[in-house]
Amino acid sequence: MLNKFYIILIILTYSQSLNSQEKEKMVNDSVKIRKLEQVIVSATRVKRQFSSLPLPAQIILNKEIRTTNSIRLSDLLNEQTGLITVSDFGGGEGIQLQGLDSQYTLILIDGLPVIGRSAGTLDLNRINTGNVQQIEVVKGASSSLYGSEALGGVINIITKMPKDGLNSSLDYSLSTFNSQDLSFNLNTKIKQFGILFFINNHISDGYDLLDGDFQQTVEPFKNHTLNTKLTYNISEKILLTASFKNYIETQNNVVSKSLNGESEINEWTNLFKIDHSFNENIKSTFEFYTARYQAKEYLNDISGNLFSKSSFDQVLIKPELRSTFSLDKQNSFIGGIGLTSERIDRVEFIDTPKFNSTYAYIQYDGYFNNNTSLILGARFDNHNVYNSQFSPKAAIRVKINNNFSIKSSIGYGFKAPDFRQLYFNFSNATFGYTVLGYNAVSKIIPQLKSEGQLASIIVPISNFDNELKAENAISFNFGINYSPSSKFKLDINFFRNDIKDLIDTQVIAQKTNGQNVFSYYNIARVFTEGLELNSLWKINNNVAISGGYQLLIAKDKETEIQFKNGNIYARLNPSSPSFQLNSNDYFGLFNRSRHMGNIKIFYNIPKWNLETNLRVTYRTKYGLSDTNGNNSLDKYDNFVNPYSIWSMDVTKTLYTKYQIGYGVKNIFDFKDPQNISNIAGKIIYIKFNINL
Numbered sequence: 001m002l003n004k005f006y007i008i009l010i011i012l013t014y015s016q017s018l019n020s021q022e023k024e025k026m027v028n029d030s031v032k033i034r035k036l037e038q039v040i041v042s043a044t045r046v047k048r049q050f051s052s053l054p055l056p057a058q059i060i061l062n063k064e065i066r067t068t069n070s071i072r073l074s075d076l077l078n079e080q081t082g083l084i085t086v087s088d089f090g091g092g093e094g095i096q097l098q099g100l101d102s103q104y105t106l107i108l109i110d111g112l113p114v115i116g117r118s119a120g121t122l123d124l125n126r127i128n129t130g131n132v133q134q135i136e137v138v139k140g141a142s143s144s145l146y147g148s149e150a151l152g153g154v155i156n157i158i159t160k161m162p163k164d165g166l167n168s169s170l171d172y173s174l175s176t177f178n179s180q181d182l183s184f185n186l187n188t189k190i191k192q193f194g195i196l197f198f199i200n201n202h203i204s205d206g207y208d209l210l211d212g213d214f215q216q217t218v219e220p221f222k223n224h225t226l227n228t229k230l231t232y233n234i235s236e237k238i239l240l241t242a243s244f245k246n247y248i249e250t251q252n253n254v255v256s257k258s259l260n261g262e263s264e265i266n267e268w269t270n271l272f273k274i275d276h277s278f279n280e281n282i283k284s285t286f287e288f289y290t291a292r293y294q295a296k297e298y299l300n301d302i303s304g305n306l307f308s309k310s311s312f313d314q315v316l317i318k319p320e321l322r323s324t325f326s327l328d329k330q331n332s333f334i335g336g337i338g339l340t341s342e343r344i345d346r347v348e349f350i351d352t353p354k355f356n357s358t359y360a361y362i363q364y365d366g367y368f369n370n371n372t373s374l375i376l377g378a379r380f381d382n383h384n385v386y387n388s389q390f391s392p393k394a395a396i397r398v399k400i401n402n403n404f405s406i407k408s409s410i411g412y413g414f415k416a417p418d419f420r421q422l423y424f425n426f427s428n429a430t431f432g433y434t435v436l437g438y439n440a441v442s443k444i445i446p447q448l449k450s451e452g453q454l455a456s457i458i459v460p461i462s463n464f465d466n467e468l469k470a471e472n473a474i475s476f477n478f479g480i481n482y483s484p485s486s487k488f489k490l491d492i493n494f495f496r497n498d499i500k501d502l503i504d505t506q507v508i509a510q511k512t513n514g515q516n517v518f519s520y521y522n523i524a525r526v527f528t529e530g531l532e533l534n535s536l537w538k539i540n541n542n543v544a545i546s547g548g549y550q551l552l553i554a555k556d557k558e559t560e561i562q563f564k565n566g567n568i569y570a571r572l573n574p575s576s577p578s579f580q581l582n583s584n585d586y587f588g589l590f591n592r593s594r595h596m597g598n599i600k601i602f603y604n605i606p607k608w609n610l611e612t613n614l615r616v617t618y619r620t621k622y623g624l625s626d627t628n629g630n631n632s633l634d635k636y637d638n639f640v641n642p643y644s645i646w647s648m649d650v651t652k653t654l655y656t657k658y659q660i661g662y663g664v665k666n667i668f669d670f671k672d673p674q675n676i677s678n679i680a681g682k683i684i685y686i687k688f689n690i691n692l
Helices: 002-028 062-067 073-077 420-424 438-450 557-564
Strands: 057-061 083-087 091-099 103-110 132-140 153-159 167-177 179-191 194-205 221-233 238-256 260-278 282-300 306-328 331-346 354-369 372-383 389-399 405-413 425-427 435-436 453-456 473-486 488-500 503-511 517-522 527-540 541-556 597-606 610-619 641-652 658-665 684-691
Touching: 057 062, 062 132, 062 641, 073 083, 073 132, 083 167, 091 103, 238 282, 260 473, 331 420, 420 438, 425 517, 435 438, 438 453, 438 503, 438 517, 488 503
Parallel strands: 103 153, 435 517
Antiparallel strands: 057 132, 083 091, 132 153, 167 179, 167 684, 179 194, 194 221, 221 238, 238 260, 260 282, 282 306, 306 331, 331 354, 354 372, 372 389, 389 405, 405 473, 425 435, 453 503, 473 488, 488 527, 503 517, 527 541, 541 597, 597 610, 610 641, 641 658, 658 684
16 A cells, blocks of 8 residues: 555656646747757667668667666666566676567677677676766667677667867765765867776675575675777877776675685776778778676685686677768768687686687668668678678668658578587586586587496487587568657557577486486577557656557467477476466466566756656566476466566756766565566665766
């Protein structure tokens, strides 16, 4: 009852605010709304007018980052339509996009890949938003421009560039769990020379969702981010850019009462870039990008003696040259060539593997006429381990009238097998199971057999003679854009992703200790399909309401056939008889909700220099595992219950240079300790900002 009272109170408060704001509107009737056209880079690798883009995409502007006082990338993405953060190791969060796992979404910073995935997941909590200009989300296969890992889409974090004058700011926030975040920004440009300097320090006591056990859900941690960007205009036509980023994190590592230690992450990136405008029609860019991600952890026993240690060291080198040729203001080509060289050194690997891939791409972006735009592109990747890939893409947008347009796109995406899926050699000391990479099977299985560790071999070693194939997908999107005025717009997008050669795990042998040996293999096909709806209503200059909804159906095609043929059975409990299931009983893939939605109300009070917002996200039930023994998710399995997260923020500006913010994330303290580790409960914060 108390929660319902809070909900009603908040709604009434905002309704009253809207009514009072509508009265203020009469005073501002003579002021016209100026609409600044949004620009997106990620979809075409060049600046492109967002409203005319024929691809499904979203932009999260700096204004939303600022007004919601979001600090980590995961805070923002979790509130966007069609995106959901999914917990992984130690409270880390990866992103699920259009029902596709985080390993199929490429994460970029300024168009360059972020490395350091654990079990395929890139922890989004590593990325601070303090120097972010905007975040661009391109949905659907994007391998035609970005190659592997862009099978499901691309998220590009665009950081700020140096600008004229001297600009600096200091931010500090304090929140629940003794989480403290301190950032300093310096941004200046004097004549030809520009500099951006950003430093962030973040510490937290972590949190514990289950009382009485020996470890916390997230152990205490601290991290530091340092980012510098230098620009120099040699002339009006040549711009040099150099940037450096370093991220360091340390965290307590607790496994049991008698085993504890520490884990450490050290990540750095370097970029050197030259932009050259030969003339109005021809522009070229050369980038040389290097990145290194190191992770180490150790465990000591109760006496302080070393029990175990592990390390992870990944290096990426990526030079690229690309050029843009504009036929006229409405038609242009972009093409590029490059090399990706990557190696990883990990204790649990049978080798120190190296991946080298050369690539080339070309894309046409143009207009048939004022009402029809077209994108045609393709990329070729030549890899030293897996088969070469050709990735085409096509998209078209037709403007029916000033208020209504339709767009459609189709593309091919792929994801190469990662180092773990090929070279892993890991045996769990506590439970005794073993996981082998595909290329490690032929070497390690004979060793285990000769040592007497195998009771039986289930999958013959000869099955691993061929290469593990790259996963691939065909992505289709069809969208409708309706905007009868500058104050209202509605976007609807229908999508379908068909994935073939999905890489999954299977039991290949049984050990004498009763445990299994697992490895990876290509299975048949899965698909995700549904629709996404986004709407925005600007009631007046100071009040805006946005909402989003996703319908998602995600299934394994082979399992779907088994249900249809009546080959799947279930039990209501271990002692009850089994019964036959049909097609309607099949729910789909694990950890996918059929329905997700969000609503956001932004309300500004200029005379008080006050900005407020109320945001709600909703997710329907989903299943995390098979609970009735048929290796699939059906309606008789156990599900995580539907839930909603309510959050609100208030920011007050004082004397133009000072801001104070207050807010509550997860107002009604939703928690599900048994199923969800990345929702910590209610978080109350206060934030201070000084523009120096």
